[in-house]
Amino acid sequence: MWDALEQPICQRATMALLHFLWQGAAIAGLLAMTLRLLRRGSAAARYAASLAAMVLMVLVPVATFVMLDGATAPSSAGALSRLPPSGGNSLVSVAEVVRAAQPFLLLAWLAGVSLLNLRLFAGYAGTLWLRGRRQPIPRALAARAGQLARHLGVAAGRVFASARAREVIAVGFWRPAVLLPLAWLTTLPPDVIEAAIAHELAHIRRWDLWANLFQRWAETLLFYHPAVWW
Numbered sequence: 001m002w003d004a005l006e007q008p009i010c011q012r013a014t015m016a017l018l019h020f021l022w023q024g025a026a027i028a029g030l031l032a033m034t035l036r037l038l039r040r041g042s043a044a045a046r047y048a049a050s051l052a053a054m055v056l057m058v059l060v061p062v063a064t065f066v067m068l069d070g071a072t073a074p075s076s077a078g079a080l081s082r083l084p085p086s087g088g089n090s091l092v093s094v095a096e097v098v099r100a101a102q103p104f105l106l107l108a109w110l111a112g113v114s115l116l117n118l119r120l121f122a123g124y125a126g127t128l129w130l131r132g133r134r135q136p137i138p139r140a141l142a143a144r145a146g147q148l149a150r151h152l153g154v155a156a157g158r159v160f161a162s163a164r165a166r167e168v169i170a171v172g173f174w175r176p177a178v179l180l181p182l183a184w185l186t187t188l189p190p191d192v193i194e195a196a197i198a199h200e201l202a203h204i205r206r207w208d209l210w211a212n213l214f215q216r217w218a219e220t221l222l223f224y225h226p227a228v229w230w
Contacts, residue, residue, distance in 0.1 A: 005103035028227035134160035
């Protein structure tokens with residue numbers, strides 16, 4: 001296994017992950033400036049800028065891996081050793097340290113990804129648990145929910161009551177559904193319930209559930225960089 005971590009393709013992957021340390025910081029800096037410029041703009045514009053930055057953070061390591069095109073840590077060290085003496089020795093020393101630590105760094109990254117994948121599986125299991133034992137909502141509320149769904153361009157018939165949900169929530173990806181806490185049907189006025197349904201249907205229409213899934217995936221793969229979590 002240790003030999004596998006030192007293969008050229010693994011060395012390229014490690015170098016791409018290391019390069020993301022400064023690349024992620026640069027993307028976060030650009031996003032911070034963009035959000036500052038948009039502070040008086042619409043929330044949708046700020047959301048789009050943040051989403052674009054997150055997508056870019058995922059794409060940059062992949063592009064770096066491709067651009068390295070077989071450049072491994074040892075070959076990088078060889079190239080550095082040919083630099084002039086002024087500063088060259090320090091660069092070679094850094095390259096040697098990276099080369100020696102490369103399998104440990106990649107192993108640590110794989111361990112972190114594996115642990116955070118458990119979070120993804122736990123979230124998926126929680127979604128399945130919430131969707132279980134759902135119940136139909138009263139006919140009048142279902143008709144109103146259908147009107148709201150048609151108005152927003154969302155498939156109707158996906159609003160249910162749930163004894164397990166503690167707050168109104170949209171769950172699922174291929175066939176998303178809105179779950180209402182069962183107690184709400186007897187304790188809250190209809191207009192409040194309708195507003196909550198409309199809010200969750202709007203999330204479905206904007207593909208926010210998919211954006212959240214992509215965010216969790218990005219956090220899993222690039223967990224070591226604070227900019228990704230920000």
